[in-house]
Amino acid sequence: MGLPSGTLWATCNVGAYSAGDYGDYFAWGEVQPKKYYSWGTYKWCNKAWNKLTKYCDKTSCGDKGFADNLTTLEACDDAATVNLGDGWRTPSQTEIQELIDNCRCGWRKLNRTIGLLFTGPNGNSIFLPAGGTRWAGGRYGVGEHMSYLTNSLCSQAGNPSCARVWSFGTSKPEPTVCAFNKRYNGCLVRPVYSPND
Numbered sequence: 001m002g003l004p005s006g007t008l009w010a011t012c013n014v015g016a017y018s019a020g021d022y023g024d025y026f027a028w029g030e031v032q033p034k035k036y037y038s039w040g041t042y043k044w045c046n047k048a049w050n051k052l053t054k055y056c057d058k059t060s061c062g063d064k065g066f067a068d069n070l071t072t073l074e075a076c077d078d079a080a081t082v083n084l085g086d087g088w089r090t091p092s093q094t095e096i097q098e099l100i101d102n103c104r105c106g107w108r109k110l111n112r113t114i115g116l117l118f119t120g121p122n123g124n125s126i127f128l129p130a131g132g133t134r135w136a137g138g139r140y141g142v143g144e145h146m147s148y149l150t151n152s153l154c155s156q157a158g159n160p161s162c163a164r165v166w167s168f169g170t171s172k173p174e175p176t177v178c179a180f181n182k183r184y185n186g187c188l189v190r191p192v193y194s195p196n197d
Contacts (some may be wrong), residue, residue, distance in 0.1 A: 002122025003102055007095050008193040014083050020110040022131035025139075025186030028149055028163035029055055029073060031082040033186070035134045044186040049161035049182070061159045071160070073151040080191035090151040091192040096166045113183050114143045116168060126190070130169070134186030146168030147179065147187045154180035 001009055015024025015033065024033040030043050040047050044054040051063040054077075059065045073090060075081045080088045103118040108127065112115075115129035128148065132141035147165040154164040165187060167179035181187060 001099070001103065001118070001120030001124050001126070003098055003120060005095070005098055006194070007091075007098065009091075009099065010080075010084075010088070010191040010193070012190075013131075014079050014191055019127040020113040020115075020129060022113075022142075023128050023188055024079075024139060025131075025134040026149065026189055027080040027186060028153075028181075029077045030182040031079045036137050037184050038185045039182075039184050044183070046148055049159075052160060055183075057084065057153070058162045061161060071153045071155075076176040078151065079149075079189050084191055087193050088191045089193075090149050090189055090197070091166075093150050093152060093164055095151060095192055096148075096150060115146070128168075128190060129188075131188050133181065135182075135184070139186075141169070147181050147185070149187045149189050153183075 012019045012095050013023030027037055027042055041135050045052045046063045052059045052061050053063050055070045056067050057069045057071055059067045078089050080090045091115055092147040103120050105116050105118045108117040110127050114131045117125055117127050119125045130143055130146045132139050133147050147167050150164045152164050153160050154162045161183055162180040163183050165181045
């Protein structure tokens with residue numbers, strides 16, 4: 001993409017076979033897709049948002065007062081690293097902001113898939129499909145919005161039960177990294193690779 005940091009962006013999402021495919025949906029800190037997304041099925045809690053068992057910086061939200069003060073994904077819990085191998089990872093808020101700040105972007109269709117096309121300073125492009133979000137057993141907002149995972153929790157949410165996401169929608173044309181989702185929601189992951197790692 002020709003970004004100042006040299007960060008490389010994958011051509012498609014984790015679990016996708018082409019740029020227009022949505023790929024797999026992941027809860028934050030989980031490395032496999034599943035059929036049902038809820039606190040009851042989320043790996044890092046004891047069936048409730050205030051009973052977290054990993055990635056918790058507030059004892060009031062941890063199971064039996066648990067806190068480990070981890071707020072960024074470890075490689076073993078990163079869907080990009082586990083599914084694609086060393087060097088690949090879920091992007092940080094800073095890396096996403098760099099992409100937004102240095103690229104031209106606009107809504108496009110790739111085959112029949114609606115999404116955002118980002119064109120970098122060097123003329124290369126990536127397409128991010130608007131695949132909606134998964135919760136419970138359904139998929140919502142396909143073709144209208146998308147929440148892509150970042151590698152960190154969202155302190156703005158007031159507790160560690162939410163993760164920061166990269167959000168965009170047809171009604172909100174500019175992407176933002178200020179959004180957050182409940183950690184159990186199924187979101188897409190667009191991996192990055194940094195040559196300096």
